[in-house]
Amino acid sequence: MNTPVTFDQDRITPFKNACLWLILYFSQPLSMSKIKALFTNRYFILFLWFVPSVLAVVKGVYFGDGTTGNYNNYIIYKHNFLNLIHQHSLFGPEPQYYFDLNHYGPVFALVIAPFALLPDHIGVILWVLFNCWILYRAVMMLPLKKEQCLLILLINVNSMIGSSGNVQVNPLIAALVILSYVFIKRKQDFWAALVIVLGTAIKLYGIVGLAFFFFSENKLKLILGLFIWSAVLFVLPMLISSPAYVIKTYRDWYPDLLAKNAANVVSDRGNRSVMGMIAKIFHINHLSNLIVLAPALLLMGLPYLRTKYWKDTRYQLLLLASVLIFTVIYSTGSEPPTYIIAFIGAAIWFIALPRPVSGFEWFLLFFALLITSFSNSDIIPKYIRVNYILPYALIALPCLVIWLKIIYEMLTGRFGKYPPETSLPA
Numbered sequence: 241m242n243t244p245v246t247f248d249q250d251r252i253t254p255f256k257n258a259c260l261w262l263i264l265y266f267s268q269p270l271s272m273s274k275i276k277a278l279f280t281n282r283y284f285i286l287f288l289w290f291v292p293s294v295l296a297v298v299k300g301v302y303f304g305d306g307t308t309g310n311y312n313n314y315i316i317y318k319h320n321f322l323n324l325i326h327q328h329s330l331f332g333p334e335p336q337y338y339f340d341l342n343h344y345g346p347v348f349a350l351v352i353a354p355f356a357l358l359p360d361h362i363g364v365i366l367w368v369l370f371n372c373w374i375l376y377r378a379v380m381m382l383p384l385k386k387e388q389c390l391l392i393l394l395i396n397v398n399s400m401i402g403s404s405g406n407v408q409v410n411p412l413i414a415a416l417v418i419l420s421y422v423f424i425k426r427k428q429d430f431w432a433a434l435v436i437v438l439g440t441a442i443k444l445y446g447i448v449g450l451a452f453f454f455f456s457e458n459k460l461k462l463i464l465g466l467f468i469w470s471a472v473l474f475v476l477p478m479l480i481s482s483p484a485y486v487i488k489t490y491r492d493w494y495p496d497l498l499a500k501n502a503a504n505v506v507s508d509r510g511n512r513s514v515m516g517m518i519a520k521i522f523h524i525n526h527l528s529n530l531i532v533l534a535p536a537l538l539l540m541g542l543p544y545l546r547t548k549y550w551k552d553t554r555y556q557l558l559l560l561a562s563v564l565i566f567t568v569i570y571s572t573g574s575e576p577p578t579y580i581i582a583f584i585g586a587a588i589w590f591i592a593l594p595r596p597v598s599g600f601e602w603f604l605l606f607f608a609l610l611i612t613s614f615s616n617s618d619i620i621p622k623y624i625r626v627n628y629i630l631p632y633a634l635i636a637l638p639c640l641v642i643w644l645k646i647i648y649e650m651l652t653g654r655f656g657k658y659p660p661e662t663s664l665p666a
Contacts, residue, residue: 285390288397290372293404297368300405301361313407314364316342318356324349324477327485331496343500344409346477346489347441351412368404371411375400378415379584381422383553388591395587395605398613399580406577413445414564414581420449421560424456425553432456433465441473444497445571445581451563454550504572512574514640517633529572536570543650552655557592558646561585565643569636579612582639586612589646594653604645608638 278284300310315338323330324346331342355363355370380389403410416439423432432449439446456462478486504510511519514536519527540562549555564585568574590597590605614620615635628634 279394280387280390282386282390285394285397286376289376289393289400290369292397292401293372294365294369296401296405297365297407300407301364311360311364311407312338312340313409314355314360314367316340317344317348317352317367317407317409318360318363320344320346321349321353321356324485324489325480327481329492330489331492341496341500343496344443345441345493346481346486347438347473348409348443349480350476351438351442364407368407371409372400372404374415375411375418375580375584378418378422382418382557382588383422383425384557384591392584392587392591395590395609396580396583396613398609398617399583402613402616403577403580408577408580409443410578410580413439413443414584416442416446417449417564417567417581418560418584420446421452421455421556424452424462425556427457429456429458429462430465430468433462434469437466437469437473445567448563448567451559452556454544455556501572510575511572512576512578512633512635513572514569514636515572516574517636517640520632533570536566539644539647540566543647546650549655554592554594555650555653555655557588558594558650558653561589561592562643562646562650564588565639565646569639569643574636576616576635579635579639583608583613586639586642589642589649594649594655601645604638604642608642611635611638 297311319334319337320330320342322328323342330344330346333341352367355367357363358366376393379392380386382389382392384392400411416435419435420432420439423429423435432452436446436449439449453459453462474486505516505519510516515527515529515532518524518532543555543559543562546555562585565582568578568582571578586605586608590601593601610619611629612635615625615629620629
């Protein structure tokens, strides 16, 4: 008979615990019950969340072709900081350092500064590790049981690896959106205002944190915080550059974003959005975003009419899921690595359903895993991936269906009934 293995939690770190647990676990014969236990084990899930993501970037840094092209995004981020302190344009091309263009504002320079000051091969790894950690912390702060939070992480392991391999900022953006809800839920409106303003200043996606405004019990404090933090984050970059330079940079940012949006519409890699999917499937060359966005915004707003559920945790979590998915599927800047934001939302939806999960909802989750999360992997036959999923932006389809399902759940769900609110401890 196998004797269960126990650990002294005070004497070994979680990482050592995870490694030791895995070694001992796989040294014994496997069974279905063991496999189930494995994928519900906290240390195993944390191992999957952090280690493959770090290895993905380590592979590019130490085993790539020896150029910074393996972590080009990080070099763009780094030069956001360098250009700020030297007061060079943030948005012009710099082919001597990196390909593509920077589209992040001056506040992002303050975020990337601690990493940019380090040698590239160290800074890029720590940057990826920081993104993994901040999203992990945000998810674990959700008003759900720890086991449910860990399941959200498990569902998103592959998306996290894809984002880390591309050295993306999107896990940070997802974390800031989640934290804007969490802080409002915890009545920490001043800090909610900080993450909303910070997320918006880094990447405009962050502004969706305002969707949780009506959940605040101290709206005046939240509004005041938004003004204070906007002023603080506007001034802070001036301390390492100059007021005139920062003001000019903000003036230059708007036309840069317009140009980026125009480029995304005709890009092969970008515009993995609902608009892109419709345009590509029906060969519409100049599809107006407003035609798609207007009804989507209307649908997004309808659940707010159910004011009696504003304080219901499950209703709030479904809105959080809706916001995270909406942010990506209706953005022309969406790329496959961007979908870490949407897929976190899809996982929250799956966990926060106000009743037992149906077979159709299981199907939607696996459909999204297959087409959205694993769309760039060998799980999908290359012929289907190259000839259908990528050219027609079908990566957006499962998340669109899930988003519509969320809207339906929010409009029809009886949130106080299945099960009681006490099952979701804060």
